[in-house]
C-alpha cells in the first residue's frame with residue numbers, strides 16, 4: 001500500500017479505493033485507511049495524497065487539517081474535487097483524446113473546458129484510462 005501511494009505525483013490525489021485496487025484488494029478500502037494512518041514515514045511516503053473520494057481529506061498522522069493544508073500547498077484543488085464529487089463526478093475525460101482520469105491528474109487538468117466530460121465511473125466513460133495513472137483499476141469511486 002505504501003509503494004502504490006508513493007507513485008502518486010505531487011499536486012494530485014487518489015481515493016483510498018484506488019490504493020486498494022492497486023494492491024489487488026479492491027474491497028480493502030478501510031484497511032488502506034488504517035495502514036496509511038500508521039504510515040511510519042509520512043514525509044517520505046505521501047499518504048496525504050490519498051483522500052476520500054468525496055474530496056474530504058480523511059485521516060492523517062498529522063491530522064486532517066494538516067493533510068488538507070499540505071495538499072493545498074501542493075496545488076491540489078480540493079474545492080473542485082469536492083464540487084465534482086457532489087455532482088457524482090469522479091473522473092474527467094477528454095472528448096478529443098478519448099482519455100479519462102482522476103480530476104487532479106496532470107493530463108486531466110490540461111483538457112480545455114469545451115472538451116471536458118465528467119463521469120461517475122471509468123466504465124461509464126468508455127474512454128481509454130490514462131496510461132500512467134491507471135484510473136480504470138479504481139473501477140468506481
Ligand SMILES: [Zn+2]
Nearest residue numbers: 101105130133
Ligand atoms: Zn491520468
